[in-house]
Amino acid sequence: xxxxxxxLADGRELTYYDTAADQARDAVDQRQLPPANSASQLRYxxxxxxxxxxxxxRQDRTYLPSAQxxxxxxxxxxxxxxxxxxxxxxxxxxxRFPALSAPPPEAVGTPPGQLLASRPAGGRSEVVVxxxxxxxxxxxxxxxRVELLLDALIDRTAxxxxxxxxxxVFCFENRGREIGVTQPHPHGQIYAYxxxxxRTSKALDSVRSYYRRTGRNLYDDVVAAERKDGSRVIIxxxxxxxxxxxxxxxxxxxxxYPNRRIPDLASLDADERKELAEVELDIFGRFARLFDAPxxxxxxxxxxxxxxxxxxxxxxxxxxxxxxxxxxLKYLAGSESAMDAFASxxxxxxxxxxxxxxxx
Amino acid sequence: xxxxxxxLADGRELTYYDTAADQARDAVDQRQLPPANSASQLRYxxxxxxxxxxxxxRQDRTYLPSAQxxxxxxxxxxxxxxxxxxxxxxxxxxxRFPALSAPPPEAVGTPPGQLLASRPAGGRSEVVVxxxxxxxxxxxxxxxRVELLLDALIDRTAxxxxxxxxxxVFCFENRGREIGVTQPHPHGQIYAYxxxxxRTSKALDSVRSYYRRTGRNLYDDVVAAERKDGSRVIIxxxxxxxxxxxxxxxxxxxxxYPNRRIPDLASLDADERKELAEVELDIFGRFARLFDAPxxxxxxxxxxxxxxxxxxxxxxxxxxxxxxxxxxLKYLAGSESAMDAFASxxxxxxxxxxxxxxxx
Numbered sequence: 001x002x003x004x005x006x007x008l009a010d011g012r013e014l015t016y017y018d019t020a021a022d023q024a025r026d027a028v029d030q031r032q033l034p035p036a037n038s039a040s041q042l043r044y045x046x047x048x049x050x051x052x053x054x055x056x057x058r059q060d061r062t063y064l065p066s067a068q069x070x071x072x073x074x075x076x077x078x079x080x081x082x083x084x085x086x087x088x089x090x091x092x093x094x095x096r097f098p099a100l101s102a103p104p105p106e107a108v109g110t111p112p113g114q115l116l117a118s119r120p121a122g123g124r125s126e127v128v129v130x131x132x133x134x135x136x137x138x139x140x141x142x143x144x145r146v147e148l149l150l151d152a153l154i155d156r157t158a159x160x161x162x163x164x165x166x167x168x169v170f171c172f173e174n175r176g177r178e179i180g181v182t183q184p185h186p187h188g189q190i191y192a193y194x195x196x197x198x199r200t201s202k203a204l205d206s207v208r209s210y211y212r213r214t215g216r217n218l219y220d221d222v223v224a225a226e227r228k229d230g231s232r233v234i235i236x237x238x239x240x241x242x243x244x245x246x247x248x249x250x251x252x253x254x255x256x257y258p259n260r261r262i263p264d265l266a267s268l269d270a271d272e273r274k275e276l277a278e279v280e281l282d283i284f285g286r287f288a289r290l291f292d293a294p295x296x297x298x299x300x301x302x303x304x305x306x307x308x309x310x311x312x313x314x315x316x317x318x319x320x321x322x323x324x325x326x327x328x329l330k331y332l333a334g335s336e337s338a339m340d341a342f343a344s345x346x347x348x349x350x351x352x353x354x355x356x357x358x359x360x
Numbered sequence: 361x362x363x364x365x366x367x368l369a370d371g372r373e374l375t376y377y378d379t380a381a382d383q384a385r386d387a388v389d390q391r392q393l394p395p396a397n398s399a400s401q402l403r404y405x406x407x408x409x410x411x412x413x414x415x416x417x418r419q420d421r422t423y424l425p426s427a428q429x430x431x432x433x434x435x436x437x438x439x440x441x442x443x444x445x446x447x448x449x450x451x452x453x454x455x456r457f458p459a460l461s462a463p464p465p466e467a468v469g470t471p472p473g474q475l476l477a478s479r480p481a482g483g484r485s486e487v488v489v490x491x492x493x494x495x496x497x498x499x500x501x502x503x504x505r506v507e508l509l510l511d512a513l514i515d516r517t518a519x520x521x522x523x524x525x526x527x528x529v530f531c532f533e534n535r536g537r538e539i540g541v542t543q544p545h546p547h548g549q550i551y552a553y554x555x556x557x558x559r560t561s562k563a564l565d566s567v568r569s570y571y572r573r574t575g576r577n578l579y580d581d582v583v584a585a586e587r588k589d590g591s592r593v594i595i596x597x598x599x600x601x602x603x604x605x606x607x608x609x610x611x612x613x614x615x616x617y618p619n620r621r622i623p624d625l626a627s628l629d630a631d632e633r634k635e636l637a638e639v640e641l642d643i644f645g646r647f648a649r650l651f652d653a654p655x656x657x658x659x660x661x662x663x664x665x666x667x668x669x670x671x672x673x674x675x676x677x678x679x680x681x682x683x684x685x686x687x688x689l690k691y692l693a694g695s696e697s698a699m700d701a702f703a704s705x706x707x708x709x710x711x712x713x714x715x716x717x718x719x720x
Contacts, residue, residue: 318698337658340557
């Protein structure tokens with residue numbers, strides 16, 4: 001993997017990730033762009049004991065541009081995009097409308113000890129473009145491209161984890177207009193959070209509490225129990241296990257774990273990485289074939305926080321769709337949105353059986 | 361308030377709530393209905409330390425029926441609905457497609473101690489119909505009807521709290537096709553959960569932890585801080601305070617608290633109840649005027665669990681919309697759905713200013 005980092009017209013960073021070193025990555029961003037406005041704020045929510053991110057500049061972000069105006073395509077003489085090059089493999093850049101970014105130096109929060117606390121956001125939001133083919137999707141990539149993409153995510157995780165205010169790096173993809181995706185060009189995102197997210201924080205609490213009760217690791221025992229039970233396992237290979245969890249919250253949901261517990265993507269060895277590309281393409285392909293049209297989905301790599309729980313956390317991918325049937329979506333209504341209590345119509349064993357039928 | 365309980369053709373309970381005792385509520389459900397199928401299951405999710413509800417019979421529920429086929433309208437000679445009467449005020453009945461209901465006697469869960477635990481669901485799901493006017497909404501009700509509705513919610517909370525397997529009673533309303541509402545007829549729902557929801561459980565943890573640190577109640581201090589700050593307060597009356605919380609998660613979100621801390625709706629005194637009807641209609645009216653068309657919303661009464669935290673919990677209503685602008689919705693994408701980390705485009709003070717402008 002070869003990386004080349006350039007600076008866009010408004011000062012944001014863009015990095016090309018290439019398989020070979022023979023690419024000249026010297027194209028210059030020819031746009032006139034105003035300086036990026038990104039004064040996000042964090043506010044403390046005391047009942048959930050977490051931070052909420054405010055980014056009012058995101059109200060104006062680009063929504064479903066036509067293919068000719070896609071900001072993620074390669075640039076042409078007529079159309080200058082976010083990527084100055086005329087073609088590319090994988091490219092990562094700072095989001096122009098970031099939820100998270102380094103605060104301006106003059107930004108201040110509330111004095112310590114105040115109940116209604118706020119602080120400048122910090123962290124970083126990046127866009128990860130998978131290919132210059134506007135009409136492709138993750139499931140269409142070659143195994144080689146998925147490996148390059150994985151190299152890029154590992155590099156970004158290292159770069160972002162080294163920023164002083166970053167506590168957790170989350171690499172994810174939202175796909176499908178039904179779930180609000182504003183850019184159809186195949187891409188993922190990275191949020192480098194300046195706090196540990198509620199989901200991860202709660203999971204670490206549960207893992208610690210389970211260890212106190214049993215002396216064992218909860219991730220190890222759940223994956224072993226799913227493998228032993230087998231009724232929800234989709235794929236089992238030398239290095240990876242994919243299953244619909246026993247208590248899945250979404251109509252179709254798959255968790256993918258390496259067979260040995262490691263904290264993050266960087267800890268994968270060469271064999272695990274190679275096999276991962278095939279396994280990921282297999283699973284994403286099944287999601288693409290679940291319904292008449294490719295299912296909208298959210299996919300995210302859960303990695304250990306930068307400085308907490310690294311010895312107990314288990315790297316894994318969670319992939320799910322809110323689509324229940326070809327013409328019905330699962331909505332998060334009162335029970336889910338107000339009480340975080342999920343009700344599902346789809347029994348996990350039925351979801352697993354359907355996903356097993358869809359083997360390539 | 362006068363109540364009359366009858367039994368529907370498939371054995372479900374229906375209760376009429378009337379302002380006067382002179383209504384004959386003896387109309388018989390003339391439909392031929394198969395017995396209600398409601399074998400829901402709970403499964404334990406060990407990382408979030410909660411239960412997920414599975415109700416596969418809900419896949420087949422009625423979706424957006426035409427007004428002539430509305431199952432919540434009053435019955436006519438030609439059209440028999442869920443409500444046998446020819447007219448009604450407020451009516452509550454067991455959901456025909458319940459997420460939660462008493463399990464069949466033969467239902468069994470996993471043996472104790474198993475990691476992938478499940479159990480029959482228990483609890484109850486009810487539908488609360490506000491009026492026999494199909495085209496009305498909560499904001500259109502008279503203050504007298506809102507008071508009757510409140511009486512009904514108080515009675516249902518008492519009835520459902522007395523069921524042996526119920527831990528928490530949640531009265532809520534989902535409104536608007538955008539958030540997946542399947543019945544446009546004005547109605548709310550009640551979920552009587554056989555567990556304490558994650559949201560409430562976490563809030564109680566935070567309140568206890570705050571008490572250990574400060575000797576004070578977190579609800580009291582947050583409401584006092586919001587009143588003192590004032591920049592997000594929408595309505596302040598003798599008995600009630602409504603504000604956009606300092607760290608609101610949704611584009612427009614209002615929390616409504618009584619000025620003295622009480623655990624549940626039943627603890628409201630006569631003056632508080634009377635004023636509540638006016639304050640609720642005021643707030644829901646503002647939400648109806650926020651955009652070109654009435655905003656979709658979720659509104660829920662947070663009450664203390666049946667047997668836990670009653671001396672520290674504070675009854676309050678939370679009302680929010682996922683609509684950001686007349687043509688944009690807030691979607692729960694990767695950060696929210698996978699990490700429970702919320703990012704919002706709307707600054708709470710701006711939301712509050714807009715809601716204050718919309719005073720009746």
